[in-house]
Amino acid sequence: MASKKNSPRSRKQSATRSAARSTTPSASAHDFLTRQRIEDIAQGFVTLAGELWVVKDRLAVLEKVLDKHGIPASVVETFEPDGDFKEQLAATRKAYIQRVIASLFPRGMPQAD
């Protein structure tokens, strides 16, 4: 008696599954974003976020300084935020980081409670 494994019906099902596999690439064969690569990209993502913040910060400083005085850009380089502006910049930075990190979660930043 033919075994169930080698029965015509079984062979047909097996062939169907093989066909399905050939048109639906498996993760290991075709996906280049393996778990390690995703982790590496995430590292780069955060680095990029840091670089972007540098630009955002610089623009904020430039706008502030130029708006007030119109003095050379060299002043911007050494401008040390203080008082209300320092607080405003810190608040903007914190909110920005929250947005970036929240984007790593499908429903936004989870809450502890």
Added chain:
Amino acid sequence: MRNEVNTNLRQQGRAELSFVADLGLVGGHLKRIVRHDIEARGLNAETLAEDLDERDQQIETALQDSRAYHNYRMLHRWGLGNLTRVAFDAFEQNRAELEPQLKRPTSGPATLTVAENVKIPKYWYNWFHNTTGGWDGHQYMGFIHGELIHRRVVGTTFPGGIFKQRADAAAQAPRSNYKRILDMGCATGHYTQALAKQFPHAEIWGTDCSIRELEYALLVANNNGWAWHLHRVPNEDTGFESQHFDLVTSYILLHELPADAIRATFREAFRLLEPSGDMLMSDVTRYWEMDPIAVWLQDSAAKREVEPFWRESATLDLKRAAEEVGFVDVESYGIGATKYPWITRGRKPR
């Protein structure tokens, strides 16, 4: 402080350091979510293993599908890999302004003694504490670590502030007056400053293995008119005269040491104290005072942060270790609700 080094940074360095600091705050938030995720998976004091390695496996397995955990780990890794780089870059961007301030001949009452033929312990040469290049890994590592990393980044993420914690620890000394105080592992002098303020009439000595940290401590002391006696010697074997001090103290040094070195440090403190002198050591919270999830969070973070002796130190009974070398009236306790820092104090018998 007066005559401080002008630490104003160029825009990029200033912005990057503030970014890293705030990222750390988000990491702290995610850590709380991770704790929630652990508890939601039925892991708690009753179900978690006693053995720390087994507990680590248990939690790691349970958190395989925790997005919060993955992101927390990813952020932690990024912070560890980039903090020193960002600080080095910030220094280089402003080297022209900073170097003359750091290199100028020091004048003032403080002294720095670098004895020859001092044997620095082998463990000190590792890049522990995630200090890229080691504690002497940059010509101006004292400034970079003390001002840029510690004050600007770490200082913003510790609840209550790192300087208040040091002042609180100094206030735990049993007496209000001391003649001569030794700060073991003083680095750039953040705790030494707290001692100078708490005991303004005391003669203060400081030791560390890092010449770069001590060089910056010397500058800070001279800029403030503090007559510190700084020495590059290991805390376990200072070579100082016996019974020279009436208070021997340290802040956040012990968790950097293997248990044998902690015991040797206590022995040296005992030798250096005059009869009735006090030892006051402050360090990280003992594991047995923390719940099992908090222990895991701390222990696994310490591993990533290259803290090879944290577990060994945090599980050591410091009260017993102090009593074993001869201290009496030994107390060991944590400050405040968080029990941080952890204080161990005792008296050398008369």
